Amino acid sequence: MAEAVVSAAREDFTNRIGREVHSMSKAGRMATYEWQAIADEFLDYLGALSVATPDLDSAEAKAALKDASEAAAGAVAYAAYHPHCTFHVFLEYVNFGMSYDPGDDSPAERVTPGEWTDALCLAVLRDKAQWHGEAFHFARQKFAEQAQGTPAGELVTGWTAVVLDHTGDDEEYPPGARAKLAAVDGALDRIRTRAAETGEALLDRPDSVALHALRALLVEDREAFDATLADLLTAHAAVQGPAASPSTLVPLVPVALSALAYRTLGWTPAVRTDYLPHALVTGFESQGPRVAGFGEDRRPDAVAALAAGPLVVERPACERDGIQRVGAMYDAYLQEAFTAGEGKPLAVARLSSVMDDQKRLFQWRAGNPGDLVDAQLATLRLASQMGAALFRIALAEPGTDVEVSIGGRTLRYAAERGRSAGAGYWQTAVAFALITGVREDLAPLVLTGPTFAHPDGSAFTAYRAALHAYLKGTEPEAAARRALQEAEKAKDWGFAMPPAVLLSQLVEGDEESFNLALADALETHRAYYQVADRGDGPEASVNLDVLALACHARRRGWSIRVESPYLPQYLLQAAEPL
Template structure:
């Protein structure tokens, strides 16, 4: 059976889509400057994301895109932020973070204050937020907040919405007896008869019947209840009305719990939201898991082509000349003054900007990019030779063929991030001379690593120094979601794990996954302007290392993997 979506206001759709990246940024920062952000502000932000998501669905009803996935995530986080505020403020510490606009707000306890009843969430607000959490797979991340906010809801009549709140709570948390649909509806009718403000319930409501069917594993009953929900009619002129949250959440639960696909054919249930943006077959997610059958077939048939949709972003001639000049200044002795190893950190950043800008214009490495790589590799190695030197001594280094002397120096800027960047340059160029001080130093020689990337860097270091990398690799795999939740693109841990395991086929599968994740990350919001958009140094470094040390073939063709660099690594 096919159910067509209703028509919405075209002008509102266009308004929701127009310049959303900047508009949502202005909205969240405006709220943050206006005072305390409460349930109201977080709900308004969630509504903006939902409007945009609905607008996106008018041109792509399945919503299977990186942009839609990022928007859904923040719509759910903002709605959960409202629930969390209602649950915890002013008695507990909590934090709300939105990845899309890169915005977060931390709340500390306000001792002596009482909860403001105006900041409670209604049953309808709780239900919308909970449905978004289901679809975004964030229920248990915010489960305690949902439970507390539900207990603090304003008193009122038993309405169908409140019945659904109790039903969802019972289904997930088992904290109350699951309401019987017939009894709940009779209660609603009794209340409605004595309270004109309450909506009358006509028989057992479909939402509760669907939840009961999910609990019982009764697919026929579930399909009938979901159909009834959709046939009740969806209304509204705004694009958010194209995405009925309760039916979508129920369909998502059915698919993810029982593997049931919706029996009804309708764009009201976008495929990506129901399946959790699933691609065919299970993905490579870590040690010992099965690869995706579709990707195996594609790679077996020959090299897989992966495009780079981000636009070219060349530097102006003046900017390029300034970066080259400042790099040269960092490695040019001034009369009567010693060189400063700290200057090498800025010089490596300049070379990375030059390399990335030049890479964005071509699908293969140019002579200028090769020069950036050689120089960057030498800069990173020199910094860590200075960090390893005994205080009060000088160290001799060679950078781009120039013999230089640097006083021993260990700066906190020679921290884990800088180490990882320098390591990528050394692995791409294959310079064993430049790699040596990085392996000797390790990622934490100058600063502790408290980031979600710490285990990955430890695993890299263990692998390169001949220690067992598996314990750190397993920790790094577990930290991937933490990195993603904090707004970071996770490091290519799975790709590294396949290198460690010595599995060439799985490495190519993981490479395809890693490059797709990199591409999708930079297709969201304004991330196409990031320095890292055109090239992932981490991924490229691992591939070059696999080619150089194991002789493995690479079955993915992409501008993210300049053929000239892969060929050079294969000849080593």
């Protein structure tokens, strides 16, 4: 494949795909063509990534696969549901979604058998085929009759039986192996009949060969499966040229067949080729976390590694230019926020805004080698005082004025319990208080809590409640278990969740498991910010919640046996045991 083709697929992909998606959304209704086009862009990118990383074992590749799958499933859903049903498509990589309501403002559409198969293969690779099963079922109905006897149409029949557990016999659900085999054999028979009628060598077509591979899986004939998979890959490679699309580097049908074989029967591909990226075949298989909540399921190898020496978590380069200018700008905002009109109290909303500024400034600086220790400590102390002040203001009687001390100044605010005393600001304020270790700053946060001003309602609600319960010492274990349950639910929601497993080790009082979970939390943070342009933001350099719990654990007298740029040593050293 030409290097220029691969380079073009990778160049500025994050910005390019974002522009294309938003341009499509403004041009009119996004239907099957648009979702399919987006899926193709992600597949080209995935193929281009495989040139440098043949196994595709990276956070970026996983994210690209996810949105390729969701976009392709979006095309299938549109064909299945529009204009009769409500459905929704969301792409995490570009943070874009589209909702559809019933209506006849545009005609119904369909996908081709080939597009249906590609979408199903992507769903198989993400273990989401059953999740989208209804959409695949209804989309298939629109072409099933016309495609009967064709290799492409009958391969869909095979996928439907083997993967979606639908053989056409509603009385037997889920169908057994015999019923699935009968469905696949029936599909092959119809291809033979059509081949005899037309004189075409339909059984030699790739889709027919893939159907034979599905049959080999059903009867667990590994020799036949390996042979048909090799035939598919050989035929695929033979027709590729320098101008081929990068997506051809990841042939979906062979990869999905290999994934099914590996995940259901434990068969590793007999054919060693970059056409079968290891991560896609195995489902990005890994050893899993070092430890689960409350010290459960500790991996013996991880425990041994921790005993042998500190665990090291590297951080990608995230040095920033222009931080001095940013700091000067934030200083100017700070002066404005602390300057009131004659006889008037200061605005609470400005206080929460400048606390966010100090948070970003700390994170920007933390990404630079040899960040300024004194400046960082001053920023943290100031931010901690701001967070405490927000909730001292909330504690005061509404309608009164309250004085708070920030940075050596005594400032007057009108007491209120608005947005600035919300759950998000509470979580940030607690993080600063735990990092600095100033008990006076933590006190109003313990007295109030995340829902003092108004209900939370976010995905972080359970974690914040657990953190508050831990700080108060009020049934922290039950609250931490709820946080773990919510974190498990949110695994595939596309945003970074707070460190519930790490918090549970503090609740349990398990120092060893805390260190194991600390390494896991930092690696999870790193992986999240290695996707798309997330690493361009200040949050990439340090996870405030994780750092806060590490500093707090240090003050409990625990040894922090994880070394990482994500954990500035000067802060851990400053967190002397109480």
